[in-house]
Amino acid sequence: MIQATLSPDLIDRFAAITGPAHALTAESDIAPYLVESRGLYHGTSPLVLRPGSVEEVSKILALATETRTAIVPQGGNTGHVGGAAPREGAMDVVLSLSRLNRIRDIDPVGNVVVADSGCVLAEIQKAAEAVDRLFPLSLGSEGSCQIGGNLSTNAGGTAVLAYGNMRQLCLGLEVVLPTGEVWNGLRRLKKDNTGYDLRDLFIGAEGTLGVITGAVLKLFPRPLGHEVAFAGLKSVADALTLFERASSRCGTALTGFELMPRLGVDFTTRHIPGVRDPLASRHDWYVLVDISTSDAPETAARMMEALLAEGIEAGLVDDAVIAASEEQRRALWHMRESMSPAQKPEGGSIKHDVSVPVSAIPAFMAEADAAVMKAIDGARICSFGHMGDGNIHYNISQPVGADTAAFLGRWREINDLVHGIVLRYGGSISAEHGIGQLKRDELAAVRAPIEMDLMARVKRAFDPAGIMNPGKVVRG
């Protein structure tokens, strides 16, 4: 049983491990670690520990297991589901990995970087660039999210189509187990069939099985050719057909295929400084197509031109523009990445991070739209996302002039409605953000009991004392 209080004596014992300067207890020091960026979670904690070495992490966890103290690992605290926030009303100790921020080794010949888990994603991208390599994980919060959090949530982002999500970008891990024992799985191997896949068990476990302290990440050649286009279309079905053609034509050179609705373009041009509609006429739907090629710049240009020509000829694309400079490419991606922030000035927004089989996207969206419009008169659906991955951020802005609190009060009801349709299409209620606290009970409700039972067995096997991030993913 996890203890409900934390004695001053125990706080001192923890503080002795990190040194008092890195054991925060003052309310004002702790405050930033308690609140999640999106504002859904406000937790409580008597102590934030900022260890400076793997050894200190190990000692902290050993003491936590001995004393049955709940530990919440936290990286950049950029999550959306309450996975890295301490629970409300509990005495969770926050374990911040921020000081473990060293790049241990970078090998452009072997195409790997070995990094502490507290490294900020953008720092890893930069380190790769410095040796003429690409680390492809890219997402909105890359300037502050940490690689340990990316691993623990199996982060996706904008380059999944070509490079896969975090699971595919990781070769090896170093993990401190709840007992304080350290599993050194920092392998640099592309092939290694020696027993159970422990690595993939820790990836995506949201810190409930152990604390990731280091990782071996894959690097790639930097693409020589890069083209980004923005196209206006009549329907989601046409966007899907265009995606299929792009996928056949470009293979893994297709690095992005993002869907956006007219409403999203309206919101971003209205609210995000510097964003303008790149096309002269209005269209119901838009796609951003990103193509990267490794052999020569011309290949990407040729692919993009041929794809758009084919799309226009087939009547799928009504108008399109290809970015002519790096600045224009960035501007197109900036519009796409502003879809979510641009909803804020429009009032409350009920969000879904769902996936369905790619071929089911049009049918799923039509059905969900009808159900939502029936439930909320005047709802403004702004559904956009990674079409090529089947991952739609199905967001709903409140009706114009509606009461925000009353609208947001229907969050769970609308979630149930949309997720019900997602599940009928064999989809997922969390494509890339994870489970955390937000979807823990919902997951248990929608998944078969045997699946939840297997997960609970894994949890018990790895964390019998139940100290690791309790209350997240699975019931403690």
Added chain:
Amino acid sequence: MIQATLSPDLIDRFAAITGPAHALTAESDIAPYLVESRGLYHGTSPLVLRPGSVEEVSKILALATETRTAIVPQGGNTGHVGGAAPREGAMDVVLSLSRLNRIRDIDPVGNVVVADSGCVLAEIQKAAEAVDRLFPLSLGSEGSCQIGGNLSTNAGGTAVLAYGNMRQLCLGLEVVLPTGEVWNGLRRLKKDNTGYDLRDLFIGAEGTLGVITGAVLKLFPRPLGHEVAFAGLKSVADALTLFERASSRCGTALTGFELMPRLGVDFTTRHIPGVRDPLASRHDWYVLVDISTSDAPETAARMMEALLAEGIEAGLVDDAVIAASEEQRRALWHMRESMSPAQKPEGGSIKHDVSVPVSAIPAFMAEADAAVMKAIDGARICSFGHMGDGNIHYNISQPVGADTAAFLGRWREINDLVHGIVLRYGGSISAEHGIGQLKRDELAAVRAPIEMDLMARVKRAFDPAGIMNPGKVVRG
């Protein structure tokens, strides 16, 4: 405790599930299921069950758990490490998945095929081809190995460089647990972050955690361009440099980069009908380069020509030939795939299936060669393999005229020698064949106790009765 005998009554209860026609007990019927193709394992079994449905598999496992009967799942029985062979002297029941051989669904738009685990790999390749798609897993035994075995061993093969191994090619699984409960994880999603990664736990578990009965596999566009070249080089170091250049130039269009020694070319031209040396002069080392492109045939041709020109100019490539027809492409691959069979007529061969970080291949091979030559005067080292994956089949043919039995008697000693060097380079003692019985004790000896302990915890959590393929991967 697993029971040591199988009563006639219990055999009848099992036979009642499949029907007597599919419950083999006659010695001659059972014989083919007991011996592994490479001849290292000759097991014993009183009963081979050939269920015709998932429901029958479920009933068999429930009865096995109830009666503590050991079950050995078996696919095409093409393994190399004794993973699918029943143990010698035990009373293991073989569970053959061969009758579960239906392709349940194939969706060229969604790019997935859903198949029973007993489907032969070549049948899945054919089904994909019939809808103009590629299922890229390809290996020597594809005409008889089954997809369930490919999954259970996380098979690699010749297209890992571009498409990944089996783990990367699988989206979802259906698994019958030891209790007979069925986990339906047959998802078709590219992104799904909802709890622990059970799928990857079953993949590569060699049938020790449950029986895979079905899978959702990824399909890909069929490449439009395909080029295969064969080049003669001076050294492994030059081959590595050429690989790095190929990788930078071609990205994921580089679908194969295989290393072969002169000795292997001698063996294949000597023993394999129809194989001839494609180059006029002799070279110490050879690489087979395979490039596939999705946009246009010309892209592959352009890439290959540019790569070889660059290689020749840089003094890396001494001579090269590009296959001019599909027949020639097949002939080059046939030579590569004949490396292992061509060793047979040369007498005994001590084999290793190892991997090291790609950049460490030359140093590893130099060190291993020196150690082996010192240990066995006249040893003929025929090391070849998937250079781009860091995976070398480090095989040693006996000295000419040596006593085969005496040579093979040194298997373990030479394994220890080579694996010791592999481990110093951070490598793996089983890159793609798995652990089975062959490397079970060695794995326990070379891995940290905490890693073996975590694996044992997984085993106990999923198979508390210990009925699933006992004695394989981890100790029962």
